Amino acid sequence: MQHQPDSALGRFVNELEETFIALILGAMTIITFINVVLRYGFNTGLIWGLEATSLLFAWLVLFGMSYAVKVTAHLGVDALLNVFSHRPRQILAIVAGIVCVIYAALLMKGAWDYWAPFAGLDATSGRWFPTGFENSRDQAWYETVDIPMFDWLRFIEPVMNEGESYEKLPRFIPYAILPFGAALLLFRFVQATVQVVRGRRDGLIVSHEAEDAVEDVKHMNAER
Known part of the structure; x- marks a missing residue:
């Protein structure tokens, strides 16, 4: 069961997630394919691949x-919840939602505190x-190991690296997904909890992998 976003922000986040997931999968596939061809066909490869x-x-x-929170793809154990009637089940789902929101908020704080020094910001x-x-040690000069610096990103050097050139891609760029991903998770948990409170959603996790698997093979047993 999937819930369609009911706000402009929800639709924007939904499109953002789906677009980036598709782009990342495509980029991983292309880089890996090129590396395989170069390695076995030309005895070389992408060092940064x-x-x-x-x-x-x-x-x-x-x-x-x-x-996965949005599309309810996370797995959970609801054997105990199913013992209760609808109202107690809803209350327990709200409590679980609040716990998840607190967890996501703590995760976002930790993610920001880890990433901020790499971006020359304060934790x-x-x-x-x-x-x-509070002041944290500036680590904006840290670079990745192999990924080369893109020329179109060199405008950040006067701001992030005191005018010195980066030889490799600075780490704060790939590491930026840490606070951003945690913020997305917090948004999704808040969204899901609000939907539970409004009665538009039964719980945070409604996927039942075992039941779905049984349904998928039921027709196979009927044909025997």
């Missing part, structure tokens, strides 16, 4: 975790929830 596909896979996972203060910002 492995690192690029690894980073793209991380992007895919972090985009996918929020999108948040506070052990659990942000209480402000």
